[in-house]
Each structure stands twice: as C-alpha cells, then as structure tokens.
Amino acid sequence: MSDASVSQSVHRNPEDLSLLFQISQILDQSIDIKQVINPVLRAVADNMSILRGTITLLDRNSGEIFTEAALGLSQSQQERGRYKLGEGITGKVVQTGQPLVIPRISEDPRFLNRTGARKHDPEQISFICVPIKIGNETIGAFSVDLQYTSETALEKQVRMLSIVSSLIAQAVKIRHAILEERNQLLEENSRLQQELKEKYQPSNLIGKSKVMQDVYEMIAQVSKSDATVLIRGESGTGKELIAQAIHYNSLRNGKPLIKVNCAALPDNIIESELFGHEKGAFTGAISTRKGRFESAQGGTIFLDEIGDLAPPIQVKLLRVLQEREFERVGGNETIRANVRVIAATNRNLEQLLEEGTFREDLYYRLNVFPIHIPPLRERRSDILLLADHFIEKYASSNMKIVRRISTPAIELLANYHWPGNVRELENVIERAVLLSVDEVLHPHHLPPSLQSAESSNTNLHSTLEEALENLEKDLILDSLKTTKGNMARAARILGITERIMGLRVKKYGIDSRQFRG
Incomplete structure (x- = not known):
C-alpha cells in the first residue's frame, strides 16, 4: 500500500x-x-x-x-x-x-x-x-x-x-x-583546547607536569587582558620567562617589553631609572633622560624582585598603578603611562606587610592576577625534559655531541632537591656537557653537591674495593645500554674480553636482555 x-x-x-x-x-x-x-x-x-x-x-x-x-x-x-x-x-x-x-x-x-x-x-x-x-x-x-x-x-x-x-x-x-553533531563538537572542543594548551606553552617554557599545565592555562587566561600580574616563586624558577610568555601572547606584543631588576639598582638612582629625570635634576644629570616606564609606552614593564623596592619608590609606583601617570625626577610635566605592569618576587610579601616594609595598598594593586611558579622539586617529572633541553642547547653552542644521560646520572638528577631550581639545573647540565668526552653524561660529570654519599654509593664507610665495584658496574650498565644488550660490542667498548664481560655481568646480576629493543 x-x-x-x-x-x-x-x-x-x-x-x-x-x-x-x-x-x-x-x-x-x-x-x-x-x-x-x-x-x-x-x-x-x-x-x-x-x-x-x-x-x-x-x-x-x-x-x-x-x-x-x-x-x-x-x-x-x-x-x-x-x-x-x-x-x-x-x-x-x-x-x-x-x-x-x-x-x-x-x-x-x-x-x-x-x-x-x-x-x-x-x-x-x-x-x-x-x-x-x-x-x-x-x-x-x-x-x-x-x-x-x-x-x-x-x-x-x-x-x-x-x-x-x-x-x-x-x-x-x-x-x-x-x-553525531554533539560528538563532533565535543571532539572539536577537545582538539581546540589541546591546541590552546600547546599554543600557550611558549618554547622557552619546558614542562608537561600538571602544575606547569596549570601555569600555562593561567598565562592563556591573562595574556589578552591588561591586568596587572604578580608572579611569585623561588629564585631560579623562571619568573622572567613567564613574564615574556604573557607579553608575547598579549595584544601589546608589538611594543617593547622593558625589564627592571629592582634589587640590582641602588635606592638613590632607582627612581630616575623608572621614571626618568630632567636636565639638572641632580648632580650628574647633564641631560634629560627617559625612564623605563616611558620607554615601555604601549608595551609591558617587568619589575623583577618587587619586594626589594624602598618605601619612597613604592609610593610613586602606587600612583602609576592607580592614576596611570608620573613625572620625571626634577620635572613638572605629567606623563601618561600606557604600560602594563608585570611584577615578580621571591620574597614573602605577606611577611613584609606585617613587618611594615611593604605597603598594603601597593600589595593589593600588584596582586590582581597572581601566578605561582612551582619549584623544581614539585615538578620532578619535568627534570629530564629540562635536562634534555639544556643538553641540546649547550652541546650545540659548544659544538659537542651528547647523545644521552647515563642511568646513574639520571637517578642523581631525579633525587636531588634542587634548591636553585631550573637555573641550578641549567648550570649543572652546562658543566656536564663541557666535561663529557664519550657523548654520555656520567655521574662524575655532575658537581659534588649532587653526588651525595647515599645516592652515588660513595659513602665514607665504603672500602676502595666497594667503590671500584660500583664504578665498574655503572660502566658495564652504560655500555650495555649503548649496545642495546649486545655483550660482545659492550666488551669491545670497555676494552675487555667477552669472557671477562660475561663474568662481570654474572657477578653483578645484570640481565643484558633488558636493554634489547
């Protein structure tokens, strides 16, 4: 029908x-x-x-x-x-x-x-x-x-x-x-979110840990605005790199990024450095000079170590943040400040407030959008990524070839507490790259501060024979890793016979098969 x-x-x-x-x-x-x-x-x-x-x-x-x-x-x-x-x-x-x-x-x-x-x-x-x-x-x-x-x-x-x-x-x-359309939208949304994460993870920021992913997300959220950002974290965590990431992903990326280390400038010249001065304003002011805020017009000024600013300068900075204007030292002309402020500190600002050395009103003006950078000990999964990055950087600049880090050296890097954070890791890797002679970073290329008695098996209570055995075992492990478990090639690398290689492998209970493939 x-x-x-x-x-x-x-x-x-x-x-x-x-x-x-x-x-x-x-x-x-x-x-x-x-x-x-x-x-x-x-x-x-x-x-x-x-x-x-x-x-x-x-x-x-x-x-x-x-x-x-x-x-x-x-x-x-x-x-x-x-x-x-x-x-x-x-x-x-x-x-x-x-x-x-x-x-x-x-x-x-x-x-x-x-x-x-x-x-x-x-x-x-x-x-x-x-x-x-x-x-x-x-x-x-x-x-x-x-x-x-x-x-x-x-x-x-x-x-x-x-x-x-x-x-x-x-x-x-x-x-x-x-x-089907909803699933496509969800997949597209997931893909775009992943692209955003990758986009806002600048090449100068290395790390895939959860805490760093949170930092990248905060950078993405704040970059397009003009909000004042306060970056907090221990020395050596990379606060300046975060400031660069925010600026170069902002709408001001075509304008200057001016950096000022507040702790490096003496109190008697920091006002002139920040706001400039007129000719004759003080002894030695032989000509009119623009300050850092004026040089950053339309762009961003990064005030590092903001916690070290003297109280009189804090008052003048507060005015810039509130009124967006300032005068040069010795001048009467008011200059408008079209500048975004990003500040950073490793100091405990809350403690400075209690001590009366940091202004409360300035603190709240700076703390509009705080970003905390985790210390390296809280992102241990990023240590090898950072180490590989620095190896590539310094091997290239020193025209050397470094193919890998030995297993014992990896253990030392992973177990160290890194008080100097990423900056200390970078210095350690640069030194190790310069010392390497066989395209591998070994424990003895690392500074003594990493080679603790417990982690390097060289405690003072061990005998010379025990220390030599530990070194011999490490060299055998490295050679087997290099040859992917081929004991004959590993023996040739170490300059010993295959028979001795077999005896040493048996002595130390090493399974060469684990290195194959």
Whole structure:
C-alpha cells in the first residue's frame, strides 16, 4: 500500500490521528530514545488493545537483534528475546525490511515464541511485526500480540503500526544526527583546547607536569587582558620567562617589553631609572633622560624582585598603578603611562606587610592576577625534559655531541632537591656537557653537591674495593645500554674480553636482555 493510501485511511479515523499526535508529542519530549520508547508502547497499547508490544533493534557490530523495550514481558522474557538475522518472524522482518502478519500464532511454525510469554495465551492470538527503517536500512522491528478479530482489522492495524514505526525511525534518525553533531563538537572542543594548551606553552617554557599545565592555562587566561600580574616563586624558577610568555601572547606584543631588576639598582638612582629625570635634576644629570616606564609606552614593564623596592619608590609606583601617570625626577610635566605592569618576587610579601616594609595598598594593586611558579622539586617529572633541553642547547653552542644521560646520572638528577631550581639545573647540565668526552653524561660529570654519599654509593664507610665495584658496574650498565644488550660490542667498548664481560655481568646480576629493543 502506498504512503498516500495509508495516510488517507488514517485521516478517516479521528482516533488514529489522536494516537499519532500523542506519539509525536512523546517522541519530542527527550533526545534519549530510551526514555520515550516505553511511553510510545503504552500509548499504542491503550489505543489498539494489544496484549504485548516489543521494540527490537539490530546491533550492527554483532548482527544480533535484541529487545530494547517491551510491554507485557518480564525482564527475563525480554532478555530471552534475541534473534539472528533471518531467525523467526522478527529476524525475517529485520532481514527483508517487509512486514509480516501471523493471524494465528498457534498454527504457524515460523513463530518461535523465544521469550516464552505465550504459553498460556488463547489460541486466537495474532502477531504483527513491522520493520523500523531509516531510508533503505532496517534498524529494528516493532511487533505486537493482539486478539484475532478479522483479516480486515489486521490490515488496518498493520497500517497503523507501520506509521508508528516510521515515526520512531524518524526520531531515531534525528537523534543520531544530533548525537553525531554533539560528538563532533565535543571532539572539536577537545582538539581546540589541546591546541590552546600547546599554543600557550611558549618554547622557552619546558614542562608537561600538571602544575606547569596549570601555569600555562593561567598565562592563556591573562595574556589578552591588561591586568596587572604578580608572579611569585623561588629564585631560579623562571619568573622572567613567564613574564615574556604573557607579553608575547598579549595584544601589546608589538611594543617593547622593558625589564627592571629592582634589587640590582641602588635606592638613590632607582627612581630616575623608572621614571626618568630632567636636565639638572641632580648632580650628574647633564641631560634629560627617559625612564623605563616611558620607554615601555604601549608595551609591558617587568619589575623583577618587587619586594626589594624602598618605601619612597613604592609610593610613586602606587600612583602609576592607580592614576596611570608620573613625572620625571626634577620635572613638572605629567606623563601618561600606557604600560602594563608585570611584577615578580621571591620574597614573602605577606611577611613584609606585617613587618611594615611593604605597603598594603601597593600589595593589593600588584596582586590582581597572581601566578605561582612551582619549584623544581614539585615538578620532578619535568627534570629530564629540562635536562634534555639544556643538553641540546649547550652541546650545540659548544659544538659537542651528547647523545644521552647515563642511568646513574639520571637517578642523581631525579633525587636531588634542587634548591636553585631550573637555573641550578641549567648550570649543572652546562658543566656536564663541557666535561663529557664519550657523548654520555656520567655521574662524575655532575658537581659534588649532587653526588651525595647515599645516592652515588660513595659513602665514607665504603672500602676502595666497594667503590671500584660500583664504578665498574655503572660502566658495564652504560655500555650495555649503548649496545642495546649486545655483550660482545659492550666488551669491545670497555676494552675487555667477552669472557671477562660475561663474568662481570654474572657477578653483578645484570640481565643484558633488558636493554634489547
């Protein structure tokens, strides 16, 4: 029967129209098809007086047809309602995409009664199964059990169920499209977030640890604004690099980034350095001079070691932050300051507030957007990344080749507490690169401060023989790592025979296979 004739037959029956309108409203209630299937079944049952109703769906991966929703079946009966393509009435309908009607199920051997729900039914039970199709693809079936009345009634009921299954199919199609679009948006969002993380991790910042990822995210959040930033952290953690990252990812990146180390300038000249001076303002002021704030117009000024500023200069800096204006030393002209301020300190500003050496109002003006840089001991997973970076840097600048760090040296680097943070690590690696003669960084290339008695196995209570054995074992391990477990090549590198190599490996309990591949 054509869609037009089906539609005409439905239009003649107001009850059918009411049912279809009710089903369309149910299907519109939720994007989750599982939440609306059972209400659809109940609406059909109330209108058509069915005994049972089942909606089965095809699992494309396994090729199995399973019961998604049912009315009049227990949970165990639903679980038994599984079919293969072509198996039973339901399997045939899903396989062919054509509806099937069994006027009396007791007389038709094709009806399997897989669920076992029809054992006590009267003999005059009919079974109607119609396909649920999206285009030419059958995705499931809609079946009902009902009391047999007449062939004409069955035809009418097939038509109605076919329309209902079509509504269900359209709802499934729309929901698949929505879910697919949502998944694409989620994937795109995840990809863009990853790109942003990579974008705002400047090349001068090395580290993949969670604490550094948080720092990169804060840089991304604050860079595009003009907010004052206070960078806090121990000496050597890379506060200046963070300031550079903020400036060069900001809208001011085409303007100057002026750096001032407040601790390096004497109190008697720091005001002149920051704000400039007029000719004759003081002895030695032979000409007018611009200060750092004036030089940074339109850009960013980085005030490092802000905690060391003298109280009189703190007052003048507070005015710049509040009013965005200043005068040169010895001058009367007010100069507007279109400058973003980034400050940094390794001092405990809260303690300085209590001691009265740092102004409270200046503290709050600076502390608009604080960023804490973790010490290296709190980001140990980044130590090897940083070490590799510095090896590449100093090997290139000194025209040397360093291929790797030996295992004992890695252990020393990983176990050290790094009071000097990244700056200390950089100095240690530069020294080790200069000392290396065999393209490998060994423990003896590291400074004595890293070679603690416990970590380097050279404590004062060990004998000379024990110390030599430890060194011999380290050299054997390094040679095996270099040759990927090839003992013959490792022996040649060490200048010993294969027999002696075998004896030493056995002596120290070394498994050369662990280095293969």
